Amino acid sequence: MQRRNFIQQSSLTVIGLGVFGSLLSNTKKAGATLSVNSKRIESRIFELAKFGVDEKGRGYRVAYTKGDIEGRAWFMELMKKAGLDPTIDAAGNIIGKRKGKNASLKPIAFGSHIDMVPDGGNYDGTLGSISALEVIEILNENNVVTEHPLEVIIFANEEGGTIGSMAMAGHLTPEGLKQKSQSGFAQAEGIKTLGGNPANIQSAKRNKGDIHAWLELHIEQGGILEREKIQIGVVEGIVGIVHWEVTVEGFANHAGATPMNLRQDALLAASQFIIAVNEVVNSVKGTQVGTVGKIAVQPGAYNVIPGKVVLGLEIRDLDAAKIEMLFKEMEKRAAIIATSTKTKISFERQANESKPALTDKKLQQIINISAKALGFTTKFMQSGAGHDSQEIAEIAPAAMIFIPSVGGISHSPKEFSRATDMANGANVLLQTILKIDKE
Ligand SMILES: [Zn+2]
Numbered sequence: 001m002q003r004r005n006f007i008q009q010s011s012l013t014v015i016g017l018g019v020f021g022s023l024l025s026n027t028k029k030a031g032a033t034l035s036v037n038s039k040r041i042e043s044r045i046f047e048l049a050k051f052g053v054d055e056k057g058r059g060y061r062v063a064y065t066k067g068d069i070e071g072r073a074w075f076m077e078l079m080k081k082a083g084l085d086p087t088i089d090a091a092g093n094i095i096g097k098r099k100g101k102n103a104s105l106k107p108i109a110f111g112s113h114i115d116m117v118p119d120g121g122n123y124d125g126t127l128g129s130i131s132a133l134e135v136i137e138i139l140n141e142n143n144v145v146t147e148h149p150l151e152v153i154i155f156a157n158e159e160g161g162t163i164g165s166m167a168m169a170g171h172l173t174p175e176g177l178k179q180k181s182q183s184g185f186a187q188a189e190g191i192k193t194l195g196g197n198p199a200n201i202q203s204a205k206r207n208k209g210d211i212h213a214w215l216e217l218h219i220e221q222g223g224i225l226e227r228e229k230i231q232i233g234v235v236e237g238i239v240g241i242v243h244w245e246v247t248v249e250g251f252a253n254h255a256g257a258t259p260m261n262l263r264q265d266a267l268l269a270a271s272q273f274i275i276a277v278n279e280v281v282n283s284v285k286g287t288q289v290g291t292v293g294k295i296a297v298q299p300g301a302y303n304v305i306p307g308k309v310v311l312g313l314e315i316r317d318l319d320a321a322k323i324e325m326l327f328k329e330m331e332k333r334a335a336i337i338a339t340s341t342k343t344k345i346s347f348e349r350q351a352n353e354s355k356p357a358l359t360d361k362k363l364q365q366i367i368n369i370s371a372k373a374l375g376f377t378t379k380f381m382q383s384g385a386g387h388d389s390q391e392i393a394e395i396a397p398a399a400m401i402f403i404p405s406v407g408g409i410s411h412s413p414k415e416f417s418r419a420t421d422m423a424n425g426a427n428v429l430l431q432t433i434l435k436i437d438k439e
Contacts, residue, residue, distance in 0.1 A: 038423035049122040063115035063157035064183040064190030091167030091204035092156035092196030100149040106212040109151040113158035121415020131426035165388035170205040211396035223408020231376040233402030238390040239316040240356035252307025267306035269341040276333035288317040357390035363399035370431035
């Protein structure tokens with residue numbers, strides 16, 4: 001290479017680097033290069049898992065027990081170190097705040113829960129909680145101040161009936177506070193162990209408009225993302241659940257002396273109905289599910305034709321009207337079965353139903369765009385499991401981000417999510433928050 005050419009080439013290189021360098025700093029300003037610390041997230045998952053382990057080595061961080069209380073204290077210590085100045089509201093929810101540039105704006109809130117079911121896993125709830133803290137720490141480390149104030153919320157007793165988020169949505173009733181929890185305490189007593197004040201539970205309530213947006217990162221708890229090799233699930237909503245007690249009445253009679261054509265066999269009718277439930281649910285497109293998960297036969301003897309059967313029927317879907325439509329079809333099938341088997345089939349709708357909770361469409365899009373910009377594959381999906389987000393969706397635009405659960409296992413010590421998947425989810429959470437803040 002001649003000297004003249006060499007000089008030209010090297011100056012080009014310098015110019016090139018200069019342009020590249022300024023591009024880098026621009027994107028950093030926009031927040032696009034901020035990235036969570038995957039190792040820190042995973043090591044904190046393992047650290048939190050140590051609280052509440054019983055003598056047999058099983059996880060027991062059930063709400064209001066020693067493990068829950070100690071795990072919360074550990075978490076609040078980390079929040080303090082991150083400058084979040086955590087407080088506990090009347091329902092026992094932990095709330096950490098970070099100021100924004102514009103104090104007149106409502107906060108962008110995010111988090112999850114750290115209590116678990118008995119003998120549960122280490123990822124359900126904890127991923128969303130630890131990732132929320134991680135987002136704050138990354139912003140701190142990069143001196144990023146958002147326009148909106150930020151709030152990290154760790155809800156109390158999610159697994160025992162979304163107690164903390166119910167209180168925040170204003171749905172926790174005096175009767176609800178009297179209910180016994182898994183810990184043995186009534187909810188009100190349990191809330192006191194967390195530092196809450198059940199006598200003043202209404203002070204935990206937030207009104208519509210108080211929260212700009214709510215985001216919850218969570219493990220899928222099912223196997224769809226893993227099976228389809230999708231990295232990020234954009235949750236469209238949390239399904240509604242309706243239960244019916246189905247009673248089939250026939251006539252209990254001698255199983256030896258009664259000819260086949262003269263029987264009123266309640267179990268035979270119930271069996272046909274169980275198959276009909278499955279056929280009805282499968283007869284329409286969609287992700288609806290229907291289950292008969294309970295059966296009791298009377299009198300229950302080898303030599304007696306079953307006189308009465310009680311079944312437990314459950315239907316779940318994101319669309320409340322679809323649940324009603326499916327049930328109407330099941331009722332029609334039941335009438336035909338009752339006639340042909342000379343039995344009576346009746347339905348009693350149970351009081352514990354939960355309405356479908358839809359997540360915010362705009363937030364869904366921001367999550368999807370953020371995930372795609374990070375190069376992740378995404379899928380819009382429903383949540384078949386309940387979450388705090390279903391309560392918060394009633395008072396604020398809410399959305400959820402799912403990551404794969406290995407083997408689709410949850411509420412079990414075998415629950416597991418890979419560190420890379422957790423970091424992917426936390427990065428989507430981070431970028432989604434930054435995008436919402438800019439809008
Ligand atoms: Zn959970």
